[in-house]
Amino acid sequence: MAITLTQIRAFLAVQNAGSVHAAAGQLLVSQPSVSAAVASLSRELGTVLFERHGRGVRLTQAGEAFVPYAAQILGLIEQGANAAREAAQPENSKVRMAAVNTAGEYLAPRLIRAYRDLRPGISILLEVGNRSSVLERLQSRRADIGIGGRPPGRALTGYPFLANELVVVGREVPADLCRTPWLLREEGSGTRRATERLLADLDLGSGSGSPELLTLGSNGAIKQGLAVGLGITLISRLAVARELRDGLLAEIPVPGTPLIRPWYVLFPPSGPVRPAVAAFGEYLRSEQARKVIEESL
Numbered sequence: 001m002a003i004t005l006t007q008i009r010a011f012l013a014v015q016n017a018g019s020v021h022a023a024a025g026q027l028l029v030s031q032p033s034v035s036a037a038v039a040s041l042s043r044e045l046g047t048v049l050f051e052r053h054g055r056g057v058r059l060t061q062a063g064e065a066f067v068p069y070a071a072q073i074l075g076l077i078e079q080g081a082n083a084a085r086e087a088a089q090p091e092n093s094k095v096r097m098a099a100v101n102t103a104g105e106y107l108a109p110r111l112i113r114a115y116r117d118l119r120p121g122i123s124i125l126l127e128v129g130n131r132s133s134v135l136e137r138l139q140s141r142r143a144d145i146g147i148g149g150r151p152p153g154r155a156l157t158g159y160p161f162l163a164n165e166l167v168v169v170g171r172e173v174p175a176d177l178c179r180t181p182w183l184l185r186e187e188g189s190g191t192r193r194a195t196e197r198l199l200a201d202l203d204l205g206s207g208s209g210s211p212e213l214l215t216l217g218s219n220g221a222i223k224q225g226l227a228v229g230l231g232i233t234l235i236s237r238l239a240v241a242r243e244l245r246d247g248l249l250a251e252i253p254v255p256g257t258p259l260i261r262p263w264y265v266l267f268p269p270s271g272p273v274r275p276a277v278a279a280f281g282e283y284l285r286s287e288q289a290r291k292v293i294e295e296s297l
Helices: 005-017 020-027 031-045 061-088 101-106 108-118 131-139 190-201 219-227 237-245 275-284 287-296
Strands: 050-053 056-059 094-100 123-129 145-148 157-162 165-170 182-185 213-217 233-236 263-267
Touching: 005 020, 005 031, 005 061, 020 031, 056 061, 061 094, 094 101, 094 108, 094 131, 094 275, 101 108, 101 123, 101 145, 101 219, 101 233, 101 237, 108 123, 108 275, 108 287, 123 131, 131 145, 131 263, 145 275, 157 287, 165 237, 182 190, 182 219, 182 233, 190 233, 213 219, 219 233, 219 237, 233 237, 237 287, 263 275, 275 287
Parallel strands: 094 123, 094 145, 182 213
Antiparallel strands: 050 056, 145 263, 157 263, 165 233
16 A cells, blocks of 8 residues: 555645645645545545535545544654654754643743743744644644643543633622523533533523523633623633733632633653653643743732
8 A cells, every 4th residue: 555645635635625626725736636646545545535515525434534544644744753853953842732722822822931931942833722623633643732621531641730710700790690691612612511511510501490501602702791791601710810800700609619620731642752742741730830820810
């Protein structure tokens, strides 16, 4: 079997873009070259990977099955290339980091800045997404290290390094939790799942007496909703520390809160960890890093 990296890159580009035309634009190559690469990959695998869908294409079941392996191959190749470059020039290391939205918005930038003060030559590339996307990037090895909640099963490895306190907040304390809308993050968010579990524990999750649930999708949108009195939400104290301190939002006493959900440093499930990645991971759980975050609250 003679599968090439060109074929795998073309396959993943079409999968991501939804059409050969869009994939060619992403890869800066011609459409015929993308079509030829995908066709030759299908021949090597002995199965069809895409089927027509509207004006574009979509994966077949065989294509869906191949995606995680293809993504991991490219991720490993990039990790290996970074390892080779770092062995030659350790002072110019690069770390690809993925963080869940709250950590990526309020935690990671402060830690990256402080670490770069210690290691000026290091380059840390940060990608932010919900829990599902962060886990996928780590599993496919398109990220070297991550910050998120507890790793699921054996899919990833990791260790807790900082407490994440979830509190219920609003512009003011409501008289009745059942009559007040709750603002939710998007599907796939760890905070959304924590909110749904809290509502179930409070017996507010379903039924005619349940509160209205509004999905706003991001911390920024939820904070705007809180500011105009749209409802209340369960959110990391880190995300609203300034607003609570300035009296713009109020913490609402709700049974079972605050919830303590530690932040974890996350790694791909197996394989070598490059020295630059290991060093950054050690920094994240150091007392220096803890002080950086405590000083921002």
